[in-house]
Amino acid sequence: MSKNTRNTAFRKVDVDQYGEEVYEEDQTADEGATGPSDAEVQSMLAKGRNGDALQYVLTNAPLTSKNQGVKDKAAQTVLKVLMSLKANEIEGSLKGLDQAKQDTLMKYIYRGFENPSEGSSAQLLVWHDKLFAATGVGSIVRVLTDRKRV
Amino acid sequence: MSTTLQPYLKAVRQTLTAAICVENFSSQVVERHNKPEVEVRTSKELLLTPVTISRNDKEKVLIEGSINSLRISIAIKQADEIEKILCHKFMRFMMMRAENFIILRRKPVEGYDISFLVTNFHTEQMFKHKLVDFIIHFMEEIDKEISEMKLAVNSRARISAEEFLKRF
Numbered sequence: 001m002s003k004n005t006r007n008t009a010f011r012k013v014d015v016d017q018y019g020e021e022v023y024e025e026d027q028t029a030d031e032g033a034t035g036p037s038d039a040e041v042q043s044m045l046a047k048g049r050n051g052d053a054l055q056y057v058l059t060n061a062p063l064t065s066k067n068q069g070v071k072d073k074a075a076q077t078v079l080k081v082l083m084s085l086k087a088n089e090i091e092g093s094l095k096g097l098d099q100a101k102q103d104t105l106m107k108y109i110y111r112g113f114e115n116p117s118e119g120s121s122a123q124l125l126v127w128h129d130k131l132f133a134a135t136g137v138g139s140i141v142r143v144l145t146d147r148k149r150v
Numbered sequence: 151m152s153t154t155l156q157p158y159l160k161a162v163r164q165t166l167t168a169a170i171c172v173e174n175f176s177s178q179v180v181e182r183h184n185k186p187e188v189e190v191r192t193s194k195e196l197l198l199t200p201v202t203i204s205r206n207d208k209e210k211v212l213i214e215g216s217i218n219s220l221r222i223s224i225a226i227k228q229a230d231e232i233e234k235i236l237c238h239k240f241m242r243f244m245m246m247r248a249e250n251f252i253i254l255r256r257k258p259v260e261g262y263d264i265s266f267l268v269t270n271f272h273t274e275q276m277f278k279h280k281l282v283d284f285i286i287h288f289m290e291e292i293d294k295e296i297s298e299m300k301l302a303v304n305s306r307a308r309i310s311a312e313e314f315l316k317r318f
Contacts, residue, residue, distance in 0.1 A: 016179075023195040116204040125157040125205070132164055140168035144198040144215055 035062040035074035041081060050085045051093040057081050058101040061108075063148040071150065078108045083123055090130050099135075106131055106139045107150040158205040159286050165203060165213055166222070166282045172270040175218040186219030186269045211289075212262060219269040221255070222285060223262035226292055236299050237263060240292075253281065 036057045044053040057078045062070045085093060097105065109131065112124045131139070177183040179192050187196045196217045204210035212223040226241075228234045241264045248254040253272055255265040268281060 023193065110201045110203070113204045113210070114202045116207045116210070121204045121206055122154045122157075125154055125161055128161045128164075128203075129157055132161075137164065137168045140165055141171070144169055144201065146199070149199060 035065070035070050036060040036077055038073070038077055041077050045081065045084050050081065050089060051096065053081045054085065054093050054105075055096060055101070058097065058104050058108075061104050061150060063104070063150060075108060075111045075150065079112045079120065082108070082112065082127055083120060087126055090127060094130060094134050099139075102131065102135050103139050103142045103146070104150065106135070106143045107146075110143060111150055154205050155290075158203065158209075159289060161203050162211050162213075162289070163282055163286050165201060166220075166285060167279070169198070169201075169213050169215040169220050170268060170273060170278050170282060172216075172218050172220060172268070172273055174270045174274075184218075186267060187216035188214050188219045188221045189267065210262075212259065219267060221259065221265060221267050223259040223265040224289060224292075225261065226263045226296070228263075228296075232300055232303065233296055236296050236303070240296065240299070 037060075041053050041057060044050075044056065057074070060074075061078075062074050065071060094102075105127075109124050109128050112120060174184070175187065175196070177185050177190070178196075179190075187193065191197065198215035200212060200214040202210055202212050208225065209227045210225045212221075212225075214221045214223075226237055228237050241258070244251065245254060245256050245258070245264070248256045253266045253268050255267045258265045266285060272281065
């Protein structure tokens with residue numbers, strides 16, 4: 001049949017995509033997840049309510065959003081909050097987090113490591129250490145396996 | 151600066167302990183084949199999120215996991231030209247003998263100086279905690295060895311220059 005038409009384009013078709021068990025990334029994207037509002041975070045940090053700022057950014061983390069820009073902006077905001085907390089305040093703020101928020105925080109810590117700036121890595125290492133003491137290896141495994149990237 | 155070394159190695163150790171959980175998984179694409187999925191990267195569902203741990207902008211570790219294999223890439227601190235050359239030569243020396251190292255990769259991942267590939271076959275033959283210990287020990291020793299080599303190069307250069315110039 002193909003020899004008649006001399007059309008060999010059929011060879012370029014990727015037949016694997018038509019198989020029944022092809023894995024597709026979760027298509028459900030939540031367009032409403034816009035992440036934490038920068039102004040809100042700024043006001044909380046200015047008032048010195050660092051623990052509250054942390055809770056706020058973790059609750060409003062844009063995990064389901066497909067927009068990379070939203071995620072980048074949220075990551076920067078979280079990094080700002082993490083840098084603002086002093087070493088002795090970290091433990092206190094970790095106490096108030098439930099497991100989901102702890103996992104989200106771990107994701108943001110690793111995200112922060114990807115863009116090291118002046119002194120940020122040292123602070124993030126302290127955060128990593130304290131959070132690991134609270135959660136153990138489980139949260140790292142959840143960061144590695146969770147499809148909802150931060 | 152050196153105060154971040156221990157927390158850095160600790161964080162790398164913890165992340166490695168989590169990521170080194172690999173199990174046997176034959177290739178889904180080619181029958182009767184068994185390939186390290188982190189290298190092949192054909193099936194997205196088998197790959198884990200890659201994580202980076204950095205000590206500063208020059209030193210970092212990239213850990214990419216998958217169901218049956220783990221790739222660890224290390225960027226080593228190179229402060230000046232001579233350290234760059236020494237590091238490059240040293241890494242090249244080791245990578246040429248990657249077969250004897252078992253877990254070493256022959257080419258480093260783009261942007262890093264040296265890479266390791268640990269598969270489920272390695273973890274079946276060797277203790278996981280020992281593999282992690284080895285990598286952490288490697289990271290600690292590399293910096294020391296490169297400094298030592300730099301000192302050796304400098305002192306040799308000084309001695310040979312002295313000897314040569316004695317004639318004049």
